[in-house]
Amino acid sequence: MTYPANLKYTKTHEYARVEGNKAYVGITNYAQDQLGDIVFVELPEVGRELKAGEIFATVESVKAVSDCYAPVSGKVIEVNEKIADSPELLNKDPHGEGWICAIEMSDPSELENLMDNVAYEKHASEGGH
Amino acid sequence: MEKELKKTPLYETHLKYGGRIIDFEGWALPVQFSSIKEEHHACRNAAALWDVSDMGEIMVEGDGALDLLQMLLVNDISKGYPGRVIYTPMCYPTGGVVDDMMVVCLKDQRYLLVVNAGNIEKDYEWISNLAKYFYRVSVKNLSADIAEVALQGPNSERILQKLVKYPLNEIKYYHGVEDVEVAGIKCLITRTGYTGEDGFEIYCKAEEGPHLFEAIMEAGENDGLVPAGLGCRDTLRFEASMPLYGQELDAEHTPLEAGLGRFVAFNKGVYFVGSRALMEEREKGLRAKLVGLEMVEKGVPRTGYKVFDESGEKELGYVTTGSYAPTLDKYLAMAFVPVEFSQIGTKLRVDIRGKKILAEVVKMPFYRREGKKK
Known part of the structure; x- marks a missing residue:
């Protein structure tokens, strides 16, 4: 499995793709593979203020329910409406079309707490705990 | 400390086909090979093959076997004849369910009870306890000696026929045949399943399970056959609204409450364990x-x-x-x-x-x- 170098990763298998002061967040390829077929995503409300580490979405596969933790703090300014009808996008393209929401970062320095792709790949290959 | 999981005779076969192994009722079994959805659709549209060797097999035989089963089980086993399969719940005197099972009626007054993996010990004990009061009946737990696979989906008959001389179209739903060779392995075949599709459940000696599984996989190569796991075994039976013990069935609910009233033979002419409670509930209304x-x-x-x-x-x-x-x-x-x-x-x-x-x-x-x- 490969993890793009332009993303930042959490230990709990979320990623952030930074564009200016916005971070597009979702679950990693490792997370979608572990969950299996994703059938439902509970999206956050636009406008909600999140703290890093707070649950911002819940992803459900056929067999499992998994909470997603915000990689950074800030306000939800956009959600990916496409995944409401096509949750399988999280399986097919987790780092691209399967993003969950965009957060306007309140403290971009939090990005320094996240892993780069090399560190994350090691973390995931060691079982991801 | 992690407990040691029980392995079916097909454990190595699952690894070979890339199964993702999980703990199911203490058994190491694959939850999926490719994806739950893909395997689910393959079963509905083509065919899928499971290892269901975790299921229990209890043989009840002898002159007194039918009398015992008539008292033990809520359905009417006297309607059975060699080659007939009967689905039935088994109840406590309260009407709650001990387990649900298939009774495969065989010649020479033998009845093979196919029971749920998680209930084997409990069932064996329950059946043996009642059997003490019957003359000329033996109860044996054959679970460890038998491998079972389930071939399910519209292409099942075509696939299996490649390996079997017996004309499979002569086996009707909820019927079976004994001592049939499948790819040279002596098997019991029943036209039954837990998916809502046509298909077969095939029993053989434990050690021959891997060979049976692989022979069927090969025979189904051009018919869309996939190996399948527990994940879609559950979604398929769920769509077909078939009950699962521990979820729809348990000691707290009766077969009537679970919508299985048609399998309770109140009119079979003999007292059976649970009949009084069930009759009372039928009269007073369901809880x-x-x-x-x-x-x-x-x-x-x-x-x-x-x-x-x-x-x-x-x-x-x-x-x-x-x-x-x-x-x-x-x-x-x-x-x-x-x-x-x-x-x-x-x-x-x-x-x-x-x-x-x-x-x-x-x-x-x-x-x-x-x-x-x-």
């Missing part, structure tokens, strides 16, 4: 009823989630099984609720992580294959 629910608002109902009335004020019951249904592309559930809330069209709510999501009572089975008689 709860298993209903089908379809989510009106979006959400995934899951086992154990609470069910409320439409106002969301009154707790009524709980979800026994809930899931996304891949063939129907709906979010569905089975749930126990009071009878007065069981009418088709009744609006109810399922508590999904604190939000009470609207659902509606719908008919079961959720899925019925085309061409199957009602």
Whole structure:
């Protein structure tokens, strides 16, 4: 499995793709593979203020329910409406079309707490705990 | 310390085909090979093959076997004849369910009881205890000696026929044949299953299980056959609204409450364990009823989630099984609720992580294959 170098990763298998002061967040390829077929995503409300580490979405596969933790703090300014009808996008393209929401970062320095792709790949290959 | 999981004779075969192994009732079994949805669709549209060797097999035989089973089981086993398969719950005197099983009636007064993996010891003990009061009957737990595979889906007959001389189209639904060679292996074949599709369940000696599995996989190569895991075994049986012990069936609920009244043979002419309690319930009315629910608002109902009335004020019951249904592309559930809330069209709510999501009572089975008689 490969993890793009332009993303930042959490230990709990979320990623952030930074564009200016916005971070597009979702679950990693490792997370979608572990969950299996994703059938439902509970999206956050636009406008909600999140703290890093707070649950911002819940992803459900056929067999499992998994909470997603915000990689950074800030306000939800956009959600990916496409995944409401096509949750399988999280399986097919987790780092691209399967993003969950965009957060306007309140403290971009939090990005320094996240892993780069090399560190994350090691973390995931060691079982991801 | 992690407990040691039991392995079926096909454990190495699962690894070879890339199965993702999990702990199921203490058994190391694959939850999936490719994906639950893919395997689910393969079974509905082509064919899928499972290792179900975790299931238990208890042989009851002898002159007294039928008398014992008539008392032990709620269905009428006297209707059986060699080659007939009968589905039946087995009840406590309270009417609660010990287990549900298939009884494969064989020649020479032998009856093979196929029981749930998690209940083998309990069933064997329960049956043996009652058997003490019967003359000329033996009860043997053959579970460890037998491997079982399930070949299910519309292409099943075509695939299996490549390996078998016996004309499979002569085996009717809920019938079977003994001592048939499949790829040179002596097997018992029944036309039964747990998916809502046509198909077969095939039993052989434990050590021959891997060879049987691989021979069938090869025979099905051009017919869309895939190896399948526990994940879709559950979604398929759920869509077909077949009960799973521990969820729809348990010691707290009767077969009548679980919608299995047609398998309770009140008129079979002999007393059976549970008959008094069940008759009483039939007269007085059910304490709860298993209903089908379809989510009106979006959400995934899951086992154990609470069910409320439409106002969301009154707790009524709980979800026994809930899931996304891949063939129907709906979010569905089975749930126990009071009878007065069981009418088709009744609006109810399922508590999904604190939000009470609207659902509606719908008919079961959720899925019925085309061409199957009602």
